[in-house]
Amino acid sequence: MSAYLRTLPLRFTPGSQFGYSNDGYFVLGAIVAAVSGLSFYDYIRQHVFARAGMTSSAFFAKPQIRADDSIALGYATQPGGTRVDATTLPGFPYVGGPFTGGYCTARDLLRFAIALHGGGLLNPAFTNLATTGKQAVSPADLPQGQFYGYGQVEAIAGAHRIVGQRAAAFRDLGDVLEQLKKDSGRSCESIARKTNLSKSTVHRYCTGSAVPHEFGVLERIALVCGAGRDDLVRLHRLWLRASASRHDAADQDE
Known part of the structure; x- marks a missing residue:
C-alpha cells in the first residue's frame, strides 16, 4: 500500500485545505510503525486498548469475524435492494487498517473517551493538540462552522464544545x-x-x-x-x- 501511495500526486499543500483521505491514515499507520518499532496493530493494542482498559476491543481477521457469533457483522444494501453480509463482498479486507477495522463494544468506546479526555492516553497538552480543530471546513463540505483536527471534527453547539467524528x-x-x-x-x-x-x-x-x-x-x-x-x-x-x-x-x- 505504501508503494502505491507514493505514486499519487499531492492534491494540495498540506494545511491549506480540508479533504478527507483514507490514504492519509495509512500513512499515519506507517509512521507509527516506523517510529515505535512495532506493527500498527501491536502499538494500538499496547498503547491504546490496554491503557484505556478496552478489554473487548481488537482487530479481527475476516475468518475470525465470520466464525465468531459474538462479533457483529455489517450488512450492505445492493443496487437491487437486497442486503448481504458485508464480509462476503470482494472489497471486505482480510483485516482492518489504520483508517477503519477495529472492533469495539459500546463500553470500550466509553472507556476510550474517558481515557482520552482524562489524561489516560496523552498528557493534557497533547490531548488538546490532538482534539483541537486545525483547518476551517468550508460550508460546501460541512454546512455548520466547524474545524477539522487530527481525525476529529471540532464544533460549537450552544455553550458546548463537541469533538467527534461520526455524529x-x-x-x-x-x-x-x-x-x-x-x-x-x-x-x-x-x-x-x-x-x-x-x-x-x-x-x-x-x-x-x-x-x-x-x-x-x-x-x-x-x-x-x-x-x-x-x-x-x-x-x-x-x-x-x-x-x-x-x-x-x-x-x-x-
Missing part, C-alpha cells in the same frame, strides 16, 4: 436532507411513498441518525424534493464523508 458527519448530512425536505414542502410520509422507503427510514436519514450504504437512496429522496445538480454534488460529498466516518459493522438502513 458530526451524520448530522451534517441529515441537515442538508432536512432542508431539502422543508423547501419542497413534503412530509416524510410523502417522500416515502415516492421513493419506496418506509416513513421511519426517511425520518432517520433526515435527522442524521442513519446513513445508507448506497448514495442512490439519498439521491432518490433529494430528487423527489426537487434537488438540483449542485444540491446532489454537495449531498454526495457529505455522504462520502459520513460513510468514511462510520464503522461498517453498524448499518441501520432498510
Whole structure:
C-alpha cells in the first residue's frame, strides 16, 4: 500500500485545505510503525486498548469475524435492494487498517473517551493538540462552522464544545436532507411513498441518525424534493464523508 501511495500526486499543500483521505491514515499507520518499532496493530493494542482498559476491543481477521457469533457483522444494501453480509463482498479486507477495522463494544468506546479526555492516553497538552480543530471546513463540505483536527471534527453547539467524528458527519448530512425536505414542502410520509422507503427510514436519514450504504437512496429522496445538480454534488460529498466516518459493522438502513 505504501508503494502505491507514493505514486499519487499531492492534491494540495498540506494545511491549506480540508479533504478527507483514507490514504492519509495509512500513512499515519506507517509512521507509527516506523517510529515505535512495532506493527500498527501491536502499538494500538499496547498503547491504546490496554491503557484505556478496552478489554473487548481488537482487530479481527475476516475468518475470525465470520466464525465468531459474538462479533457483529455489517450488512450492505445492493443496487437491487437486497442486503448481504458485508464480509462476503470482494472489497471486505482480510483485516482492518489504520483508517477503519477495529472492533469495539459500546463500553470500550466509553472507556476510550474517558481515557482520552482524562489524561489516560496523552498528557493534557497533547490531548488538546490532538482534539483541537486545525483547518476551517468550508460550508460546501460541512454546512455548520466547524474545524477539522487530527481525525476529529471540532464544533460549537450552544455553550458546548463537541469533538467527534461520526455524529458530526451524520448530522451534517441529515441537515442538508432536512432542508431539502422543508423547501419542497413534503412530509416524510410523502417522500416515502415516492421513493419506496418506509416513513421511519426517511425520518432517520433526515435527522442524521442513519446513513445508507448506497448514495442512490439519498439521491432518490433529494430528487423527489426537487434537488438540483449542485444540491446532489454537495449531498454526495457529505455522504462520502459520513460513510468514511462510520464503522461498517453498524448499518441501520432498510
